[in-house]
Amino acid sequence: MEKTFQPADIETRWYQEWEASNYFAPQGGEQAYSIMIPPPNVTGSLHMGHGFQEAIMDALIRYHRMAGYNTLWQVGTDHAGIATQMVVERQLEAEGISRHELGREKFIEKVWEWKEQSGGTITRQLRRLGSSLDWSRERFTMDEGLSAAVQEVFIRLYEQGLIYRGKRLVNWDPVLHTAISDLEVISEEEQGHLWHFNYPLAGGEGHLTVATTRPETMLGDAAVAVHPKDERYAHLIGRSVELPLTGRQIPVIADDYVDREFGTGCVKITPAHDFNDYEMGKRHGLPLINILDDDAAIGGEAPAHYVGMDRYEARKQIVADLDALGLLDKIDEHTLKVPRGDRSGVVIEPYLTDQWYVDARELAKPAIAAVENGDIQFVPKQWENTYFAWMRDIQDWCISRQLWWGHRIPAWYDDNGKVYVGESEAAVRAEHQLADEMHLQQDDDVLDTWFSSALWTFSTLGWPEETEELKTFHPSSVLVTGFDIIFFWVARMIMMTLHFRKEVPFHTVYVHGLVRDGEGQKMSKSKGNVIDPIDLIDGIELEELVSKRTAGMMQPKLAAKIEKATRKQFPEGIGAYGTDALRFTYFSLASTGRDIKFDIGRIEGFRNFCNKIWNAARYVLMNCEGEDCGLDAELPVALSLADRWIVSKLQETEVEVARAIAAYRLDLASQALYEFIWNEYCDWYLELSKPVLWDEHADDAAKRGTRRTLIRVLETWLRLLHPMMPFITEEIWQTVAPLAGKSGPTIMLQPYPESDTGAMDSAANADIEWLKGVIVGVRNIRGEMNIPPGKALTVLLKNGNEEDQRRLAENAPYLRKLAKLEDIAWLEKTEEAPVAATALVGELEILVPMADLIDKEAELARLAREIEKLSNDLQRVQGKLNNSAFVDKAPAAVVEKEREKLQGLEQARQKLQEQEQRIRQM
RNA sequence: AGGACUAUAGCUCAGUUGGUUAGAGCGCUACCUUGACAUGGUAGAGGUCCCCAGUUCGAAUCUGGGUAGUCCUACCA
Numbered sequence: 001m002e003k004t005f006q007p008a009d010i011e012t013r014w015y016q017e018w019e020a021s022n023y024f025a026p027q028g029g030e031q032a033y034s035i036m037i038p039p040p041n042v043t044g045s046l047h048m049g050h051g052f053q054e055a056i057m058d059a060l061i062r063y064h065r066m067a068g069y070n071t072l073w074q075v076g077t078d079h080a081g082i083a084t085q086m087v088v089e090r091q092l093e094a095e096g097i098s099r100h101e102l103g104r105e106k107f108i109e110k111v112w113e114w115k116e117q118s119g120g121t122i123t124r125q126l127r128r129l130g131s132s133l134d135w136s137r138e139r140f141t142m143d144e145g146l147s148a149a150v151q152e153v154f155i156r157l158y159e160q161g162l163i164y165r166g167k168r169l170v171n172w173d174p175v176l177h178t179a180i181s182d183l184e185v186i187s188e189e190e191q192g193h194l195w196h197f198n199y200p201l202a203g204g205e206g207h208l209t210v211a212t213t214r215p216e217t218m219l220g221d222a223a224v225a226v227h228p229k230d231e232r233y234a235h236l237i238g239r240s241v242e243l244p245l246t247g248r249q250i251p252v253i254a255d256d257y258v259d260r261e262f263g264t265g266c267v268k269i270t271p272a273h274d275f276n277d278y279e280m281g282k283r284h285g286l287p288l289i290n291i292l293d294d295d296a297a298i299g300g301e302a303p304a305h306y307v308g309m310d311r312y313e314a315r316k317q318i319v320a321d322l323d324a325l326g327l328l329d330k331i332d333e334h335t336l337k338v339p340r341g342d343r344s345g346v347v348i349e350p351y352l353t354d355q356w357y358v359d360a361r362e363l364a365k366p367a368i369a370a371v372e373n374g375d376i377q378f379v380p381k382q383w384e385n386t387y388f389a390w391m392r393d394i395q396d397w398c399i400s401r402q403l404w405w406g407h408r409i410p411a412w413y414d415d416n417g418k419v420y421v422g423e424s425e426a427a428v429r430a431e432h433q434l435a436d437e438m439h440l441q442q443d444d445d446v447l448d449t450w451f452s453s454a455l456w457t458f459s460t461l462g463w464p465e466e467t468e469e470l471k472t473f474h475p476s477s478v479l480v481t482g483f484d485i486i487f488f489w490v491a492r493m494i495m496m497t498l499h500f501r502k503e504v505p506f507h508t509v510y511v512h513g514l515v516r517d518g519e520g521q522k523m524s525k526s527k528g529n530v531i532d533p534i535d536l537i538d539g540i541e542l543e544e545l546v547s548k549r550t551a552g553m554m555q556p557k558l559a560a561k562i563e564k565a566t567r568k569q570f571p572e573g574i575g576a577y578g579t580d581a582l583r584f585t586y587f588s589l590a591s592t593g594r595d596i597k598f599d600i601g602r603i604e605g606f607r608n609f610c611n612k613i614w615n616a617a618r619y620v621l622m623n624c625e626g627e628d629c630g631l632d633a634e635l636p637v638a639l640s641l642a643d644r645w646i647v648s649k650l651q652e653t654e655v656e657v658a659r660a661i662a663a664y665r666l667d668l669a670s671q672a673l674y675e676f677i678w679n680e681y682c683d684w685y686l687e688l689s690k691p692v693l694w695d696e697h698a699d700d701a702a703k704r705g706t707r708r709t710l711i712r713v714l715e716t717w718l719r720l721l722h723p724m725m726p727f728i729t730e731e732i733w734q735t736v737a738p739l740a741g742k743s744g745p746t747i748m749l750q751p752y753p754e755s756d757t758g759a760m761d762s763a764a765n766a767d768i769e770w771l772k773g774v775i776v777g778v779r780n781i782r783g784e785m786n787i788p789p790g791k792a793l794t795v796l797l798k799n800g801n802e803e804d805q806r807r808l809a810e811n812a813p814y815l816r817k818l819a820k821l822e823d824i825a826w827l828e829k830t831e832e833a834p835v836a837a838t839a840l841v842g843e844l845e846i847l848v849p850m851a852d853l854i855d856k857e858a859e860l861a862r863l864a865r866e867i868e869k870l871s872n873d874l875q876r877v878q879g880k881l882n883n884s885a886f887v888d889k890a891p892a893a894v895v896e897k898e899r900e901k902l903q904g905l906e907q908a909r910q911k912l913q914e915q916e917q918r919i920r921q922m
Numbered sequence: 923a924g925g926a927c928u929a930u931a932g933c934u935c936a937g938u939u940g941g942u943u944a945g946a947g948c949g950c951u952a953c954c955u956u957g958a959c960a961u962g963g964u965a966g967a968g969g970u971c972c973c974c975a976g977u978u979c980g981a982a983u984c985u986g987g988g989u990a991g992u993c994c995u996a997c998c999a
Contacts, residue, residue: 004961187997194999212999225999262998269999276999337997385926389995483994518934520992588947591936594927595992599934601948608961619958667936671946686958694957776965782953783965789954820956873943880941885979894941894980901943 001621005614007578008538011727015127023748024132026472029070034473035061036457036506037133038481038489042077042140043084043118046125048515048523048598049482051533055586056512056666057480058131062723063661064477065132066752072473073132074460076139077122079115081449082176082343085405088114104404111405128534130579130726132748139460141452142407149459150407150452151423153500158411158421162359162499163399165411165419169278170398172351173341174296178402179355180341181448182395183488185348187337194263196329197322199224202240202249208233209329211263213336214273215322216315218243219302221250222277222286223269228254230265244327245318246303253284272300272352288352296349311349356400356409356445363495364394370494375504379664380592383483383511390487397492399448406446413441454492457505474501478508483594486511510664513589513596518569520597528562531574536603539576542567574600580725581607587670587724609674610728613721616682617732620710621739623693628700629739630708638701641771641810642688643709644764649680650713654755657720666724673721681713684772691817715740716753723752770807770841771814777839777846778819784862785837785855792822796847798833799911800826804844835922837862838915840908856922863916870909877902 018024026032035057040050057073065071088111089099099107126133139146157163170179195215198207208224221243226233233252240249257280258267271281272288281288293299298306298314306314322328339348368391370376371384378384400409411421412428415438422428425440434440452459457476461469475497481490490509497505516522517529524530528549535545546563553559584606589596630637653676660669692698692706715736722729726748733747744750778795787793795815797808808815808824815824827833827847836847837859850859880886880898887895 001958003959005959210999214999257998259998267999274999276997336999382926386994389925393995589935593935597934599948602934604961605947608959611959611961615959615962617958622958663938665938668938671936675946682958683963690957779964780966786953789964790956869943876943880980883979887979889979890941897941 001614001618003615003618005578005611005728007580007610007727008576010731011128011130011537011579014727014730015130018132018746018748019127019135021745022136023746024073024134025136026070026072026134027065027749029068031069032072032472032477033061033064033069034072034074034476035478035480036074036460036476037076038479038485039076039078039139039141039453039456040122041080041083042115042122043080043087045121046129046533048531048533050125051129051582052515052586052590052596053480053482053512054126054129054131055583056510056590058129058726059583059587059666059723060478060480060661061132062726062748063752065748066719066722066750068751070472072134072137072469074137074139074473074476075123075126075131075133075135076141076456076460077119078141078449078453079406081401081403081406081446082178082180084111084114085403086176086343088405099404107404125534128537128579130583132726137460141449141456145462146452146455146459147407149455149463150447151410152464153455153496154410154447154451155421155423156500157358162362163356164359165354165356167352167354168357168398169272169275169350170353170355171339171341172294172296172349172353173344173346174294174349175344175346176341176403177294179351179353179398179400180343180348181398181450184342185339186342187339189335190338192334192336192338194332194334195319196264196331197244197268198327198329199241199243199268200327201236202242207327208236208241208252208266209264210266210268212268213334214315215318216298216311217270217273217291218268218318219246219298219306219314220270220272220289220291220300221246221268222271222281222289223250223253223284225253225255225258225267225269225280226265227258227260228256230258230260232265244325245305245321253286255280255283273350275350278350290352292349292351296347296351355398356411356447358397358399358451360394360397360495363499364391364491366498367391367491367494370498370504376494376507376509378509378511380511383486383509386483387486387491391491394491397448399451400443400445401448402444403446406449407452409443409445409447411443413443415439419443450488450492453489454496455500457493457497458501463500475504476506478510479506480510480512482514483511484514513591513594515596515598518597518599520595526558528558528565531598533582535574536577536582537579540574542570542573545570545573570600575604575607577603577607578610578727580728581610583726584609584670584674584724587666588674590666590670592665609678610725612678612682613725613728613732616677616686617714617736619686620714621735623689624707624711624739627707628704629711630704631739631741635704636701637705637708638699639705639709640688640692640702641764641767642685642692642814643705644761645768646681646685646709646713647759648761648764649676650716650753651755651757651760653717654720654753658755670724673717673724677717677721681717684768685713686710687818688814691813695813711736711739715742719747719750720753722747722750767807767811770804771811773841774815774839774844774846775819777841778821778848781837781839781846781848781862782820785858789820792820793848794823794825795819795821796825796827796833796836796849798827798845798847800844804842833918835919836915838912840911842904843907845911850919856919859919860916863912863919867909867912867916870905870912874902874905874909877905 037057040046061071061073092099092102154163171182171185173180192213194211194213196209196211198209200207210224212218224241226237236252237254238252240251243250257276258265269277269280269286271277271286272290290300291298291302296311298309306317309317319328340346341348368388371387378387410423411419412425413419420428420432422431458470458474461467461474463470479490493505521527521529546566549562549566550559581603585603588602653672656672657669660672689706689710692702718729718733718736730747737743778793812824815821833847834849836849839846877898881902
């Protein structure tokens with residue numbers, strides 16, 4: 001074995017082996033366990049957040065696979081309509097071609113080409129992370145099967161009246177030329193202005209002053225509204241104003257939506273270009289006057305003079321024109337929320353268009369009930385509130401997108417605009433008995449990507465066919481996801497699945513935190529703080545990292561800033577830590593928090609942990625390979641105290657890990673493993689094995705027992721650790737397993753260790769704690785007295801009870817070795833104790849005679865520190881016990897515990913004080 | 923505006939149903955290349971558990987209020 005752990009070649013070698021051997025496929029088993037991967041964008045790449053999520057799913061999957069479940073981790077990607085179309089459109093633009101020149105069919109071909117070419121990135125990354133996905137069942141939302149499911153769902157919902165088409169205000173992206181859902185609009189505060197305009201009253205006397213943040217919309221005003229109880233304007237209600245620049249007259253109406261305090265208390269109402277105004281327009285029967293075109297330039301019913309102007313150009317012009325007419329009252333600075341498309345970043349326009357909608361309210365009812373009655377549980381439970389809040393106030397879902405890339409809506413129109421929905425034009429004709437010569441035109445639009453991913457849990461398993469897979473693996477066991485898509489995806493999956501399957505899509509939703517950078521900033525390309533998980537695995541040079549982060553940056557200023565920050569944060573680039581270390585880092589961070597700050601220091605620590613594991617195995621193998629490891633059941637085996645103790649500790653760890661995983665606390669599971677492996681197995685057990693293995697006089701049964709324990713315990717915790725660190729455990733297990741009498745082609749299909757309460761041994765635990773106490777006591781004196789570690793000491797024991805005597809008798813060789821002692825002996829009751837440094841283990845006093853090695857002043861100082869500590873504790877405990885309320889009301893056991901504590905502390909202090917006296921007299 | 927979450931060592935975080943000497947990793951200090959490992963070992967320093975009140979014999983933990991930060995939802999033209 002190499003002296004240090006070298007992950008690089010081990011990882012790819014094992015992954016290929018596993019995949020080629022089809023170990024990731026379901027292996028049978030009584031109970032099914034399945035997870036559907038949240039499908040990443042097929043043309044995207046994995047970022048740290050994905051890495052985190054995949055690691056969690058893989059740990060759960062590997063754990064359950066080993067635990068004997070029939071396990072499926074369904075893999076696949078989604079087509080990400082807008083994002084993918086944008087990328088391909090941009091590429092074409094670079095060649096000077098627009099998609100319209102190319103035409104729909106050719107364009108879609110281009111997208112498929114791009115998918116073929118770039119789609120491998122994400123699956124390659126998934127493999128590098130060690131994800132044990134069943135690649136044989138890989139799905140894509142645009143596959144034939146999944147497309148059929150989408151069509152089926154659309155048609156059935158339409159027939160059930162749960163999908164309808166309507167002319168509504170939608171969020172219109174004027175650059176992408178498509179409607180987007182509420183969730184795809186990000187509103188943020190921006191600096192703007194509040195313009196005050198005077199609208200003259202019809203009839204010529206006076207005016208009203210309205211305030212607006214969007215002057216250009218005045219061209220589409222249909223009314224001016226005031227509050228019904230606003231005395232300032234009460235007399236104007238029912239009259240009309242002259243709408244400047246348009247030659248139209250519009251009424252003054254009363255509506256209690258109006259806030260009297262804001263602006264002038266008069267609001268211009270533009271029903272075709274504002275969601276609130278639209279509602280008010282409906283209440284008052286106002287006309288919808290559209291004044292924009294698809295590019296958000298002035299168009300529609302706007303005065304010809306302005307038609308064709310960009311909306312912001314028009315804004316300037318209109319303000320200038322109103323000013324020229326003397327109708328501009330004033331302009332105030334104003335902060336307002338500006339809605340922008342999350343993909344394009346441009347300001348979204350409320351815009352009147354024909355769209356398809358899902359009646360979400362109807363579908364939401366059973367979806368709410370499923371969480372209320374516990375059929376679906378969120379972990380942490382907190383998130384159920386978020387889910388309810390949104391679901392109980394859900395809006396109809398606009399599912400049509402004016403894109404080319406996606407599932408085309410299965411609807412046809414005749415020349416009169418009558419709509420027919422069906423699986424094909426032929427089917428529609430047949431069903432409605434339409435004449436052949438009748439012209440039908442398919443709807444141009446495609447469906448929102450989330451419409452297809454809402455079907456993900458069952459469409460991937462073959463629905464609408466009733467497949468074996470559906471029967472076996474649906475509902476899935478758990479959905480692992482971030483809280484940012486509870487609305488986008490989780491809620492919609494629950495609605496669709498309940499509606500079509502009459503069962504939940506998953507029993508549990510495990511909501512994890514979002515990975516952020518070291519400063520707590522969200523990782524994003526434009527901030528230039530993204531880390532590719534692969535770069536943490538393989539490492540990356542600073543220069544490459546800089547160019548990777550600044551590639552494709554449009555703004556040189558931003559690129560320079562990112563470069564500077566990167567050079568500062570990673571002056572040496574990023575080291576190669578390997579997949580296992582990265583995964584373990586993820587697990588250690590997977591607590592219940594919402595933000596996960598990724599600190600590079602953590603991964604380094606876990607890389608070291610990998611190395612520790614590697615070297616522990618190296619030690620075990622060096623001492624066991626070619627030796628008698630107790631495989632022959634005929635030969636006598638003697639187990640030492642240490643052997644019994646480590647086996648007992650192992651059981652405890654198994655319990656802890658199982659409990660933590662059941663509660664989705666992978667941070668606690670990883671910590672339990674880390675502690676056991678490093679602090680118990682390596683720090684103590686390996687050291688305790690040395691006195692036995694290296695003792696030429698030790699008998700064979702003892703050596704056999706120790707070797708057998710060394711190898712068995714190692715083999716067991718390798719399996720215990722495997723779901724978290726798949727590669728290093730497999731690599732080591734291959735060599736270790738035969739020595740432990742185990743065989744099998746891979747660790748990943750071995751049974752997961754289960755604790756055996758019979759192997760728990762509290763007596764061994766207590767003895768080892770005693771042993772540790774004595775050793776630590778001596779080491780403490782050594783450390784604080786600056787006695788060289790190489791110097792062997794003579795130690796005397798005083799005041800021990802029978803238990804102490806037994807323990808010493810049984811464990812003297814351990815003590816000699818681990819505390820580096822020349823000799824250890826009891827001080828007879830009658831014997832005068834030499835002047836010595838002292839440590840206490842219960843009542844037992846450990847004396848390290850000072851002779852010439854110990855500095856008097858240093859020991860006095862050390863004792864003074866110890867005594868002070870004890871005194872502080874004594875004071876606290878005494879205070880408690882002097883409080884009659886405590887003694888009377890606290891449970892007897894608690895009081896008794898405090899009494900014992902007090903006694904122990906007093907005794908200890910007294911002994912140290914005596915010791916102090918003696919040394920002072922030297 | 924409403925709601926949620928967070929606040930514990932220099933940093934990143936655990937702390938289960940109130941009873942601990944409040945823990946871990948990283949970092950820091952001192953010593954040590956001893957035959958698994960310097961990606962290591964041994965020892966050590968380091969905390970007003972955000973603040974204020976309350977409940978309780980007892981609060982990091984429960985309740986109320988405040989402060990700071992993060993986020994979500996809705997939105998005033």
